[in-house]
Amino acid sequence: MTTSDSSLRDDRIWIDGCFDFAHHGHAGAMLQARQLGTELFVGVHSDEAIGLNKGPVVMSLNERVAAVDACKWSTASVAGAPYVTDPKVMDDYGCRYVVHGDDITTDADGNDCYQVVKDCGRFLVVKRTPNISTTDLVGRMLSTSTSHHIAPIVSTETTSLGDLKTANAGHHLFSDDSLERFRLYATAADGKSAGAGVFVWRGDNKLTQVIEPSSEIALKLQSAGQVYYVDGGFDLFFMGHIEFLKVVHARAKAAGAIVVVGIHDDATVNSTKGKSYPIMNLFERALCVLQCRYVDAVILGAPFVPSAKFLAAIGPEIKVTKVLHGPTPIETQNGEAADDEEDDPYKDAKAAGIFEQVESHPYQRVSSATIVERVLSHREEYEERQRRKGWKAENEKKLEAAEKESIAGVEV
Incomplete structure (x- = not known):
């Protein structure tokens, strides 16, 4: 679905992600994004893009799209949206702003996936839902606790x-x-x-x-x-x-x-x-x-x-x-x-x-x-994903600290 209206609308919001497992953290992000506008377009990354930048998915693209479509705050899903948010794709749907949690997400090279839209002034921050993530859930599956x-x-x-x-x-x-x-x-x-x-x-x-x-x-x-x-x-x-x-x-x-x-x-x-x-x-x-x-x-x-x-x-x-x-x-x-x-x-x-x-x-x-069997049958891959997540988290913390320092410097 694309819009024939080339003008961007403040009330038409974009959000994107992996949405692997339909957990309440994903829903919370969509809820907050929906509260900022009257329509919400949800970009869902491909299995290949997630595998390259983050690690193996548990749910296939079709399964993840079905979960997004079932969320009452989503207007429409966009399958295969780029992992690094592209303003041109947002333009296709008439979305002026993209929404993301107050944490930094990086690509395979360790770069901020939202840096381009941040530089364009088209990035809005919402509060990230604490204590839940796909990584957390995979961790629970790999343990017996x-x-x-x-x-x-x-x-x-x-x-x-x-x-x-x-x-x-x-x-x-x-x-x-x-x-x-x-x-x-x-x-x-x-x-x-x-x-x-x-x-x-x-x-x-x-x-x-x-x-x-x-x-x-x-x-x-x-x-x-x-x-x-x-x-x-x-x-x-x-x-x-x-x-x-x-x-x-x-x-x-x-x-x-x-x-x-x-x-x-x-x-x-x-x-x-x-x-x-x-x-x-x-x-x-x-x-x-x-x-x-x-x-x-x-x-x-x-x-x-x-x-x-x-x-x-x-x-x-x-x-x-x-x-x-x-x-x-x-x-x-x-x-x-x-x-x-x-x-x-x-x-x-x-x-x-x-x-x-x-x-x-x-x-x-x-x-x-x-x-759960999908995870356990590829245990080594998912354990590697957990290790990669640890490295990425450290890098993302450094980028987040640098960004906050930069913002503080501008405010002063």
Whole structure:
């Protein structure tokens, strides 16, 4: 997609990157970029360019583009965008400015990828999301540590958020920073107005609202609206999750329903998958799901078994029209096939006649285990990538310090 309008627009923003894994750091950058304009064009580097400048990719270009397209703040993706940002490519899309985090990214020669646009005065800085990167996630895959997991939510007798925060004092999910992050990632396509709702499952057949949804979604949850409910771990939030949610969203929209996603806590996922799973903790996974354009609300710490009581608790008068599951086999909480009806986590939904399994989608053979296997099968290459990242980080720190010193000198 290119524009026939040769004039550059201040409200048409460009951002580019590898976008390897659809993690919340990428989404956070797109959110902040979208808040600066009315349209956001997202350049996605080719597999070859990333391999040359950074190291092997985990996700293919098509997979990475699918993830970018699913982000509700993106207007359009641009596949194969140059690794070193080119003002001419930005011109093709009418974008005056490119947005990047407050860190420096270098090419294979150690040069700042954004120096040309900086020199042109077409570079805008946003805050980089801390404590998450593709490199971090690869590191977790190469280790067996579960230190990134967070504790289950402790229930309270009342439904107020204040009481929930008190009962879970010090819990990562309820820090002021985390709650603000939930609010931001729940925003609508403009990155500013209310969008998705965020709720916490307290384990006593009650929900506590953490982030208020838009009036349209709230109406569906407070009246006799309809809900299509899906649940899972949504670890590494990859193309399989996205395509499944895309199918569910299309069906829900046709029925006048909204999509509510239940996300299992870390202990629940680990009991099913073992090892260091989930690779992303509940907070990270929730942000990944929230940024998806096919989601209307999320429930943090949703139970592994969506019982009749749980489904009734989603809204005071709500009608859960469908409970859907992807084309993957249904498992019990210990990770075994749910061959016995009593062990089937969806037995209540099936008994109510509201269960539906999506038969297929383009990425049905890809799972979080598949992605981890991609990394482990090329362990030496990814370990080399980790080492290269260390060298690049030192070089990028030096460039960043020099740039700050230069800016300070100009200000003086």
